[in-house]
Amino acid sequence: LRTDGFAAQNKNNIPRLKLSYKEMLESNNLETFEGLSNSSSYHTFLLDEEKGRLLVGAKDHIFSFNLVNISKEYTQIPWLAAPNRRDECKWAGKDLSRECSNFIKVLQPFNHTHVYACGTGAFHPVCTYLEVGRKPEDGIFRLGHHVENGRGKSPYDPRLSTASMLIDGELYAGTSADFMGRDFAIFRTLGRHHPIRTEQHDSRWLNDPRFVGVHQISESDNPEDDKIYLFFREHAMDGEYAGKATYARIGQLCKNDLGGHRSLVNKWTTFLKARLVCSVPGSNGIDTHFDELQDVFLMSTKDPKSPLVYAVFTTSSNIFKGSAVCMYSMADIRRVFLGPYAHRDGPNYQWVPFQGRVPYPRPGTCPSKTFGGFDTTKDLPDEVVTFARAHPAMFNPIYPINNRPIMVKSDVDYQFTQIVVDKVEAEDGLYDVMFIGTDIGTILKVVSIPRGSWHDLEEVLLEEMTVFREPTAITAMELSTKQQQLYLGSDMGVSQMPLHRCEVYGKACAECCLA
Amino acid sequence: LRTDGFAAQNKNNIPRLKLSYKEMLESNNLETFEGLSNSSSYHTFLLDEEKGRLLVGAKDHIFSFNLVNISKEYTQIPWLAAPNRRDECKWAGKDLSRECSNFIKVLQPFNHTHVYACGTGAFHPVCTYLEVGRKPEDGIFRLGHHVENGRGKSPYDPRLSTASMLIDGELYAGTSADFMGRDFAIFRTLGRHHPIRTEQHDSRWLNDPRFVGVHQISESDNPEDDKIYLFFREHAMDGEYAGKATYARIGQLCKNDLGGHRSLVNKWTTFLKARLVCSVPGSNGIDTHFDELQDVFLMSTKDPKSPLVYAVFTTSSNIFKGSAVCMYSMADIRRVFLGPYAHRDGPNYQWVPFQGRVPYPRPGTCPSKTFGGFDTTKDLPDEVVTFARAHPAMFNPIYPINNRPIMVKSDVDYQFTQIVVDKVEAEDGLYDVMFIGTDIGTILKVVSIPRGSWHDLEEVLLEEMTVFREPTAITAMELSTKQQQLYLGSDMGVSQMPLHRCEVYGKACAECCLA
Structure with a gap:
């Protein structure tokens, strides 16, 4: 080179x-x-290398493109919002063409023959199964007849998004779950368990978040320790910053979390979040922060448990426009989740590292033979669940590798939005x-x-x-x-x-x- | 126009x-x-419109220029550091030519015939009286023989500065008062009173400040209410900001403050400071702050008690360079000093507006017939002095007129340093x-x-x-x-x-x- x-x-x-x-x-x-005249918003991608197809969710349509050449061969399925839902949406004061359509927000592989698809359904989220056939030559591409409620899977408002991942028949989704766009949460739906979500009306858990990615990363060779990581940006917690600020976050969940027994029933008991810092050190000791997390890409390494996290950030200022790419290691991320919890004694207190006795098993640990002697989160002692509920945030932030961005752009009139990395x-x-x-x-x-x-x-x-x-x-x-x-x-x-x-x-x- | x-x-x-x-x-x-080969740092100006002269303090010299044309007629007086001081300075590891000279930092009118002058004196501050004559035609311009200690008047380090003002025979100076450049304070020296200063070793009072200006502004027609205002930037107080940040400040003092009787002896009892905000509101609710106060200019208005404050700020980031000019009204400044004091119960608490009973007379009020029934700060009740000592900062910041800068420059490769305003x-x-x-x-x-x-x-x-x-x-x-x-x-x-x-x-x- x-x-x-x-x-x-x-x-x-x-x-x-x-x-x-x-x-x-x-x-x-x-x-x-170049798009259809009656569609737009080609934002939801699902790559299927085996079948050689790229599925794209857009406004009122799902497309299937040939990976070899997208302009040569593609098929499309219209999936419109139900007429009565469009009417209701319009009556609610929404814009008929820009808001009261079915914007596809979720396309996740369900099994070898079906893809799970969700859309905004004119401010009434809906989901269905998309049949894609077993082999490329089958040429099957059709919507299922059964439409189910998409709440907690697709947002109501097309301007909002969902970060989703379907694993083992269960859909993990960070999204907005109400008409007003106020109730943001991380959900697990589908599958044989009761749906489970983040605690509601608690700004310590989530504070007006915008989700950008979900990933499963194993912690050990025992699948019981598998964790789901969510990447999002949100408002800083009350007391974390004087004034308004956006912070980038990584959240973790145990895949085998079933919620609490007496408290946090059907809520995550293993949710923890930490701040992702992407900043340039200043000669005067004052750092320049890039806090508006836009996208995340996981690059595999020799160790499948330790992918490299590439993240794209922009600035929060509308005077100074800049972008940065930061790189994080799973070792640093795990170290912060094993570090002190953020704690404060009351509204007039500062957030400090929790110094007291942390209950056992340590909140955030998955029920597993590897780390603890309990079988399910429903068996967690009350004090563990109570502690987890009040301490969703870690005190220490996660700093990027080398403590600085690997790339900064500040002298251009554009900003970064997406990233993928190739070896x-x-x-x-x-x-x-x-x-x-x-x-x-x-x-x-x-x-x-x-x-x-x-x-x-x-x-x-x-x-x-x-x-x-x-x-x-x-x-x-x-x-x-x-x-x-x-x-x-x-x-x-x-x-x-x-x-x-x-x-x-x-x-x-x-x-x-x-x- | x-x-x-x-x-x-x-x-x-x-x-x-x-x-x-x-x-x-x-x-x-x-x-x-264009300067002398053996001088530099032409930073200290004293304009004398009556005599038609501009005095300039520089490295090892004081100049007197003709205001009509500075290049046509000027005189200069060398004022070097004493040889033994230069030797000591060199032995202390300082650079002989760049640091161990006498950099003039103070030129203040003392009376009709004399100017008070101070310099760094090779890391050993010295002051003297400069004779300038009674009338322009006298042509007198000579240094006095008597040299006095300049501690608390000029900094030791030439890279630091003093913001000073001599009123009624007393010198108000915000400066650094030790060899190491750690003890920053606001002093009043000269005159018939004992020198007085800000509380030492208390970062709530001053936290590594850099002073940019001092001004006297009357509060009422009674001279007892006259106040001195200092403009500076400093590190945010512990607990005021997570991480390191610079804040711009305005500090106030009563001219007739004589210090406390049992507590705050020979320290200001009327010192208060407030944050000066200069920020551009963001569409996302996140403001872009300009915090590095560089210079201040007071523009007179019809009401001599209410000049307009013009202030120049730059950004703290070394990635994004920008400058702004903000304008403040004395009404807004006084309202903040009459508002809640910043208070916190201990190190792990947040700063909150003090809600309890404020002792009488309210700390920050000058001893005067106008506002209170006490004659001198030495008569203040102990609880007032105790409260003042622990509450030097106001809770509310001062926002600029119209809540935004009157000028912002962010797309250029230079920054603002100074401002003067003409009507x-x-x-x-x-x-x-x-x-x-x-x-x-x-x-x-x-x-x-x-x-x-x-x-x-x-x-x-x-x-x-x-x-x-x-x-x-x-x-x-x-x-x-x-x-x-x-x-x-x-x-x-x-x-x-x-x-x-x-x-x-x-x-x-x-x-x-x-x-």
Whole structure:
């Protein structure tokens, strides 16, 4: 990997290759689906590499694209809100075309033949099963007849979103669960257990959150210890900040949490959250914070229990616009969840690390043979549940690897919205290549090059490509390793581009694809 | 005053007139004193309009310039640190040329014939009396032989500064009073009373402050109520902010404060401080703060008890550079000092408005026939002094007029450092014209034009002028109304420019000087 002279370029934020929308099309580096006139909001992606399809949830439609070329072959299913729901939505004072439609918010694989799909249903969330067949050649793509209540799965308001994941027949979803958009919660629905959620009306648990991702990460080789991690941003807790501020958070749950017995009944008993800090240290000791978490990507490592967490942040200020990428290790995340709980004695107190006796088993621990001698959260001692209820937040924040962002952009008129990361083999080893989506319809391709050591990374901006005809925020991004393609969603449509464009660098360079 | 089309220009930050250093010289709009080879740091200004002189304190020298033309006629007095002090300074590990000199930090009018002058004296502050004669034609300009200790008047370290004011034979000074630069305080020295200062080793009173200005403002027609106001920035108090932050402050003192009798002996008993907020409201409810107070200018109004406070701020971030000008009314400032005191019950508590019984007379009130029945602060009841000692800060901050800055600059590679304001009569009334100094040796001339009402001001950037040969921070600024000239100091030298440059706008415009 040749890095000579890149540092200077990078300082000036000049990419080695900059391709306009027209140049992308002309060089065969872009395939596009420019949307239907009666649809929009191509925001919900489900990549199925086995069947070679990309499912996209949009306004009133679900699409199935061929991963090889999205513009060549696709099918679509209209899924409209029921007429009576549209009428009710309109009567409630909502905008008929912009709000009273069925915006698809959830597309999660249910089993080998079905996908679970949910939409806003004109401010009346609905879900159903989408049949996709067992094999690609089956060509099956149809909606089920049975429609069920989508509360706690899709938001009511199309401007809100759901971060969801369906595992073992159970749907984990961070979303808004009421018409007014006030009751935000993390739900587990479907499956054989009673639905379970976060404590309601307690701003210590969740404070007007916006969810950006859900992931399952194992803690040990025993599946009983499996945890679900949620990434979101929310208002700082009362007393955590003087004035209003947004903080980025990671929340954890045990997959086998069944709620409490006397207290926290059908509520999570293992929910904990911690602040994710992404800040640049200041020479004066005052850090510049990026708190508006926008997206998260988990990059696998040799240890499946310890993926690397890539996260994209923007600033909260509307005067200073900037974006940053921070990287977190699971070791640091787990250390904070095993550290002191945030505690305060009352409204006029500050949040301090809890110094008292923590009840046993330590709240946040999963019922398992590995760590404790109890079988289910329903068996937890009352004092554990009471403590958990009052201490959902950890005192220590999680700092990024190297204590600073791996990338900061502050001198441009756009902000980051999405990230995916690819592992690329170069002559001298494996490199992480980031694809970053922006709010003006461009993709940045960036590589981190260790400058001597892992603790001193240098970002090199390789390419900047425009992938939508008009400036529009990139709201969905999926990477197919098998196809070596990137798929991008926005309000306007869906675009597809190859991960690498070796040919445009000229013949000599085409051989070393990353160089 | 013609404003057509200025709004659009202003949005793009394009001044109507931009003059380079060369253009300023060639158009006779700039007179310069380019400094002595054995001096620097022309930072301490004393304008004497009556005698037509500008005194400038610099490294090892005091200068006296002719206000008509600083480059034509000036005299200088060398004032070096004593050789033994220079040796001690060097032995203490300081840099001989950059630190072990006598940097003049205080030049205050003592009486009609003398100016009180203080310097760092090679990390050993010294003061003396400078004889300037009774009348301009006397031509007297000489240092006194008697040198006294300058502790509590000039800082030890030349990088630190003093904000000072000499009134009725007493010197009020906010400065650093020890070799290590740790003991910052507000002092009153000279005069017939025992020196008095702020409480030591109490970060609630002052927390690593940097003083930028001192002003006397009367509260009533009774001189007993006269107050001294200090402007500074400092670290937020413990518990006021999670993490490190700078806050801008205004502090108040009674001129007739003589300290306490049993407690706070030879310490201020009437010291109170409040936060000055200068922030832009965000659409998301999150404000963008400008906290690094740089300079303050008091603009007189019809009511001498209520000058307008113009203040220049920059950001604390080293990623996002921006500057703002905020304007405060004395009514708002006094209301906050009459409001609740900031209180907390202990280290783990939050700061809250004090709800209990405030002792009488209310701490911060001056001993006077107007407001209370006590003659001197030495007669204050013990409980008043005890309360004052523990409650130096007000709970409510002071917000700027209209709750937002009158000017913000965030898209430029420079920051504001200094401000002076001139009142200019145009055809349709009086306008405030701001002259803002920057850290790259330029002056911005800006006028606030009411857009319909006083509550909707529009800033128009009239001129941008380079007044130093090389980019250097403007660190001192004085405006002579009589001469209609502006005087500017920096590390490099002193510059002078006329307030208005009507001729360069062309003949037609020359008549309406402000237009």
